[in-house]
Amino acid sequence: MRRLPNYFLINLALAALVALLFVASVYVGRGGELLFTKLHAMDEIDRSLAWLILKEIRLPRAFLGLVVGATLGLTGAGLQGLLRNPLAEPGLIGASSGAALGAVLVFYFGLAAGSAMLVPLGGVAGALASLALLYLLAGRNPSIVTIILAGVAISAFASAFTSLALSLAASPYAVYEIIFWLLGSFTDRSMDQLWFALPFVVVGLALVASTARALDALTLGEDTAASLGFNQTSLKLRSILGTGLAVGATVAVTGVIGFVGLVVPHLVRPLVGHQPGRLLLPSALAGSAMVLAADILVRLPTSGPEPKLGVITSLIGAPFFLWLILRTRREAD
Amino acid sequence: MTLHITHLYASLGGARVLRDLSLDLTGTGFIGLIGPNGVGKTTLVRAIAGLIPFEGTLTLDGTALAAMPQRARAKRLAYLAQGAESHWPLSVERLVALGRLPHLEPFRKAQAADEAAITRAMQLTDVETMATRDVLTLSGGERARVLLARALAVEAPLLLVDEPVAALDPYHQIGVMQGLAAYARDGGMVIAVLHDLSLAARYCDQLVLLNDGHVHAQGTPAEVLTPQNLRDVYRVEAEVTGEGRGLTITPLAQI
Numbered sequence: 001m002r003r004l005p006n007y008f009l010i011n012l013a014l015a016a017l018v019a020l021l022f023v024a025s026v027y028v029g030r031g032g033e034l035l036f037t038k039l040h041a042m043d044e045i046d047r048s049l050a051w052l053i054l055k056e057i058r059l060p061r062a063f064l065g066l067v068v069g070a071t072l073g074l075t076g077a078g079l080q081g082l083l084r085n086p087l088a089e090p091g092l093i094g095a096s097s098g099a100a101l102g103a104v105l106v107f108y109f110g111l112a113a114g115s116a117m118l119v120p121l122g123g124v125a126g127a128l129a130s131l132a133l134l135y136l137l138a139g140r141n142p143s144i145v146t147i148i149l150a151g152v153a154i155s156a157f158a159s160a161f162t163s164l165a166l167s168l169a170a171s172p173y174a175v176y177e178i179i180f181w182l183l184g185s186f187t188d189r190s191m192d193q194l195w196f197a198l199p200f201v202v203v204g205l206a207l208v209a210s211t212a213r214a215l216d217a218l219t220l221g222e223d224t225a226a227s228l229g230f231n232q233t234s235l236k237l238r239s240i241l242g243t244g245l246a247v248g249a250t251v252a253v254t255g256v257i258g259f260v261g262l263v264v265p266h267l268v269r270p271l272v273g274h275q276p277g278r279l280l281l282p283s284a285l286a287g288s289a290m291v292l293a294a295d296i297l298v299r300l301p302t303s304g305p306e307p308k309l310g311v312i313t314s315l316i317g318a319p320f321f322l323w324l325i326l327r328t329r330r331e332a333d
Numbered sequence: 334m335t336l337h338i339t340h341l342y343a344s345l346g347g348a349r350v351l352r353d354l355s356l357d358l359t360g361t362g363f364i365g366l367i368g369p370n371g372v373g374k375t376t377l378v379r380a381i382a383g384l385i386p387f388e389g390t391l392t393l394d395g396t397a398l399a400a401m402p403q404r405a406r407a408k409r410l411a412y413l414a415q416g417a418e419s420h421w422p423l424s425v426e427r428l429v430a431l432g433r434l435p436h437l438e439p440f441r442k443a444q445a446a447d448e449a450a451i452t453r454a455m456q457l458t459d460v461e462t463m464a465t466r467d468v469l470t471l472s473g474g475e476r477a478r479v480l481l482a483r484a485l486a487v488e489a490p491l492l493l494v495d496e497p498v499a500a501l502d503p504y505h506q507i508g509v510m511q512g513l514a515a516y517a518r519d520g521g522m523v524i525a526v527l528h529d530l531s532l533a534a535r536y537c538d539q540l541v542l543l544n545d546g547h548v549h550a551q552g553t554p555a556e557v558l559t560p561q562n563l564r565d566v567y568r569v570e571a572e573v574t575g576e577g578r579g580l581t582i583t584p585l586a587q588i
C-alpha cells in the first residue's frame with residue numbers, strides 16, 4: 001500500500017515554493033535585472049527610482065499573485081468539497097461574474113479615469129449584489145442543486161449585461177478598456193487596490209477555512225454530516241458567502257483569472273488522500289504558486305505587448321484539465 | 334440509556350407518516366425496527382437522529398433531543414444512513430476516523446482515545462486488513478462494513494442504522510449483524526431497521542413492529558413474530574418455526 005506523504009511536509013514544501021516564486025516575481029520583469037543593481041547604485045536618483053519601482057509596481061504585483069492564487073486555490077477546493085463535485089470552480093456561484101459586471105459598469109460610464117479605486121469598488125459592489133441575489137433565489141435553507149442552478153443563472157445574467165455594456169459602449173476606447181480588463185491581469189495595480197480588497201479576502205478565506213471539518217464530514221453525505229454535529233445551513237452559508245466575498249474582491253481588482261480554482265485542487269487532492277478538509281491549506285498554497293508562476297511567465301517576452309495573465313492561466317489550465325480528465329478515465333477503465 | 338418517545342407525529346412530503354407513535358426503550362441491546370415498506374421505519378429513525386421536523390417529544394436520558402445542541406447530540410447518537418456512500422476516494426482508516434469528528438476539539442488533532450475508538454470500530458467490523466485501501470475500490474459488502482465502522486467509531490450510546498444489510502450477500506449480512514450485536518454487548522443501544530425477519534430474530538434482543546405510523550407490537554422476537562402479527566401487519570400467511578435465536582419465518586402466501 002502506498003503511504004501518503006506527510007501533511008506538514010507537503011505544506012512546508014509548497015510554502016517554500018511560494019516564497020521562492022514570490023521573490024522571483026519581485027525580481028523578474030522588463031529591465032528587472034537592473035532593479036537590484038540600481039538599488040545599490042551610487043546615484044541617489046537611481047536608487048529612489050528603483051525603490052519606487054519596487055514599491056509601486058513589483059511588490060503590489062507579487063502580493064496580488066499571492067493573494068489571488070490563495071483565494072482561487074482555497075475557494076476552489078472548498079466549493080468542490082461543498083458540492084462534492086470535482087468540476088466545481090469558484091466562479092460557479094455567480095460572484096465573480098457579478099464582480100466583473102460591477103467593474104465593467106464603472107468603465108462603461110467612463111468613471112474609471114476619475115479614480116483607480118472606482119473599478120474595485122464597483123467590482124465588490126457587483127459581487128455583493130450577486131450574493132444577495134443568490135440568497136434571494138436560493139432561500140434560507142437551500143439544497144446544493146438550488147445553489148448551483150441559481151449561481152449559473154446569475155452568472156449568465158451578469159455575463160449578458162457585460163456583453164450589453166460592451167455592445168452599447170459609446171467609445172471604442174471604452175470597449176478596448178473593458179475587454180482588456182476582463183482578460184485578467186496584475187499589471188498597473190496599486191497597493192491601494194490591494195488594501196481595499198484585502199479585508200473582504202481575509203474574511204472570505206477565514207469563512208471558507210472554518211468549514212474544513214464540516215467538509216470532511218460531508219464526504220459521507222448531508223444527513224450523516226448533520227448527524228456528526230455539523231449544521232448544514234451554517235456550512236453552506238459560510239462556504240458560499242466566504243467564496244463570494246474573497247473571489248468577488250479579487251476579481252474586482254484583477255479581472256477574471258480562469259482555471260486556477262478548478263485545476264489546483266485536482267493537482268493537490270491525491271497528495272492529501274482526497275480528504276476535502278485537509279485539501280484546503282495545500283490548495284491555497286499551490287494556488288499562490290501557480291498564479292505567481294503564470295504571472296512571471298507573462299513577463300518573459302521582452303518585446304511586444306504583455307500577454308494577459310487570465311489568458312495564460314486558461315491556455316495552460318484548459319489542456320491540463322483535459323489531461324486530468326483523460327487520466328481519470330483511464331484509471332476508471 | 335433510555336429513549337422515550339411520546340405522541341410523535343412526522344410528515345414526509347405532506348403525507349403524515351408517523352401518527353401518534355409512542356415507544357419506550359431502556360438499557361442496552363440490539364433492537365430491530367421492523368414493518369412493511371412505507372410504515373415509517375426510516376422516518377422514525379430520521380426523526381430520532383434529528384434530521385427531519387416532528388411534533389411530539391423525543392427524550393434521551395431525560396433530555397429532549399430537540400433542545401440538545403447539535404454537537405452534543407452527535408456525541409450521544411450515531412446514525413448510519415440507508416445506502417450510505419463515500420463521495421471521495423478516502424482510505425478506509427481515514428473514512429472510519431470521520432466518526433471521531435464530534436469528539437475533536439477545534440484546532441486539536443486526534444487524541445489517543447480517538448485512535449483507540451477507531452481501532453475498536455475496525456476490529457468489530459473486521460476491516461483492519463483494508464486500512465489503507467481506497468474505499469471506492471472495495472466491494473459493496475466490504476464498503477458496507479467500513480461505513481458501519483465509521484458509525485461505530487463515534488462510540489455513541491445510541492446507534493441508529495437504517496437497513497444495514499440490504500443488498501449484501503449472506504456472508505456480509507452476518508458480518509454486519511455480528512458487528513452490531515457486539516457493539517450492543519459492549520454497552521450500546523442499537524436500533525436497526527431490518528427487513529429480513531429471520532436475521533432479525535437471530536441477532537436482535539428486542540423487536541419493534543411498526544404498522545401504519547405507530548407501534549403495533551414490541552417485545553422479544555418470539556413475542557412479536559407471531560403468525561397473527563405477520564397476517565395483520567405484513568398481510569402474508571407465514572410459517573414460524575424454531576424458537577429463541579433459531580426462530581425462522583417463511584412467508585408462504587399473500588392475504
